[in-house]
Amino acid sequence: MISFSEVRSQSDSALKNADKISYDLFIKGKWSELISFSENALKKKIDFIFLRVRLGIAYYETEKYFDAIVHLKKAYDLGYETPSTIEYMYYSYLQAGRQEDADFYFYQLPKNIRDRLKPQDNSFMNKLNADAGYGFSNDKSKNENTDIDGSDNIYGEQLINKNYFYLSAGFKQLPLRWLNLTYNYNYLDLKKAKEIKFNDVKITDDYKQQQQQFYLKFDIRAGDGFVISPSGHYVFVKDKTIYAGYDSVTYSYNAQTMSYDSLKYYYTIFQRENIQDDYVLSLALSKQFYIYKTGIHGSYSFLNGSNQTQLGANLTVYPKKKNTLYTFSDITLHRQNDITNLIFFQSAGGKLYKDLWCEVFATFGKMNNYNEQNGALVFNNPDVITLKFGAELNYYFSKNISASLIYVNQQREKKYLTYSLSGFSNDLPVTYPEFVDLNYSVNTILGGLKIYF
Numbered sequence: 001m002i003s004f005s006e007v008r009s010q011s012d013s014a015l016k017n018a019d020k021i022s023y024d025l026f027i028k029g030k031w032s033e034l035i036s037f038s039e040n041a042l043k044k045k046i047d048f049i050f051l052r053v054r055l056g057i058a059y060y061e062t063e064k065y066f067d068a069i070v071h072l073k074k075a076y077d078l079g080y081e082t083p084s085t086i087e088y089m090y091y092s093y094l095q096a097g098r099q100e101d102a103d104f105y106f107y108q109l110p111k112n113i114r115d116r117l118k119p120q121d122n123s124f125m126n127k128l129n130a131d132a133g134y135g136f137s138n139d140k141s142k143n144e145n146t147d148i149d150g151s152d153n154i155y156g157e158q159l160i161n162k163n164y165f166y167l168s169a170g171f172k173q174l175p176l177r178w179l180n181l182t183y184n185y186n187y188l189d190l191k192k193a194k195e196i197k198f199n200d201v202k203i204t205d206d207y208k209q210q211q212q213q214f215y216l217k218f219d220i221r222a223g224d225g226f227v228i229s230p231s232g233h234y235v236f237v238k239d240k241t242i243y244a245g246y247d248s249v250t251y252s253y254n255a256q257t258m259s260y261d262s263l264k265y266y267y268t269i270f271q272r273e274n275i276q277d278d279y280v281l282s283l284a285l286s287k288q289f290y291i292y293k294t295g296i297h298g299s300y301s302f303l304n305g306s307n308q309t310q311l312g313a314n315l316t317v318y319p320k321k322k323n324t325l326y327t328f329s330d331i332t333l334h335r336q337n338d339i340t341n342l343i344f345f346q347s348a349g350g351k352l353y354k355d356l357w358c359e360v361f362a363t364f365g366k367m368n369n370y371n372e373q374n375g376a377l378v379f380n381n382p383d384v385i386t387l388k389f390g391a392e393l394n395y396y397f398s399k400n401i402s403a404s405l406i407y408v409n410q411q412r413e414k415k416y417l418t419y420s421l422s423g424f425s426n427d428l429p430v431t432y433p434e435f436v437d438l439n440y441s442v443n444t445i446l447g448g449l450k451i452y453f
Helices: 003-027 033-042 048-060 065-077 083-095 099-106 111-117 139-144
Strands: 126-138 154-174 179-198 201-223 226-246 269-289 292-303 306-317 326-335 339-353 356-367 370-371 377-379 384-396 401-425 428-452
Touching: 003 033, 003 065, 003 339, 033 048, 048 083, 048 099, 065 083, 083 099, 083 111, 083 384, 099 179, 099 201, 139 401, 139 428, 154 428, 179 226, 179 269, 306 356
Parallel strands: none
Antiparallel strands: 126 154, 126 428, 154 179, 154 401, 179 201, 201 226, 226 269, 269 292, 292 306, 306 326, 326 339, 339 356, 356 384, 370 377, 384 401, 401 428
């Protein structure tokens, strides 16, 4: 029978042997052998702080950052809070795409190490970004010759969306190690045309719609890998265009033809300025589980005179245990005017070559007065987006500067208003309105620059 002292002696011997072997492999930089040996030791219930630290560093050196986090965090939780360990944790979180956790541990490092890691560290501004681009629409070339007043020539109107210019600028603050603040301003200059047609005569008003948007987001690190992100997005819309009012006084009976003359469908044309105050209030929660990041989000918005609600969930997966390859899937229920739409977003991205990264994405479903990315992107055009897809390239000139190039294609569906003659009542014509579908597409190209402090 084996006594307790003999068991303890064997245990102490196994620990000393594991300590010696793992240390030798660590000193010699034999990372793969160290990983294999240490994982086997853990399976045999041989576990101590230095084994975790060495194993975490070995995983970091082999670029398996998610595994590095597991073991370095374990050693940290057991009280091993040396600057060297925290520095490895900082880089592991950073390479795993977990920015909030990286920021949290960065400010636990001594100032001399922080100055070495981030010489340009700025207490007021953590990141600066600017984007600009142009959108090209084929709505005019495809739909401007539509006979919108129909065969009866009574009345019709449509709104044509032409090209637009986009400009965005923002910055990010880190006032507390557990709090990130993101500020962003967007400016849109959209070229549009309002067409009104009656008596087979068309009146066109080319005008501009200007939008100014202000976005604020809080990223609150509530725990390891757990982030709460409330946000708000205000949209100010202003334009001025023509409208028509039916003039019944000019409508008369033609005694010669014994009918009402269609040439007497008259409308008074006037201009009116429109100002809209729209907004989106959003909340997102995310939690990291090893190579999986789960999230839920919801929003309440008022866009284009209607209220909308959204509720969704998403999942990010890093199959290579680092951020050089990832997939992101999101499913959202969007509700407006008692109509609910299911919208699905899918993206995949990673490193193409050295400092060049790429992401491709697509969104499926009917998107009308819809928002993405926790309210950061607002699609408030009255027309419905039926499909959205594109790609983004990012190139890192250094660890402080990166540039991006984005292409987005939107397939849109719109409706124009037309009136038709259904008959006569008491010798007066009876007309009825009808909304008819038209399709067009918009291609957008954006370029951006980011500076990290």
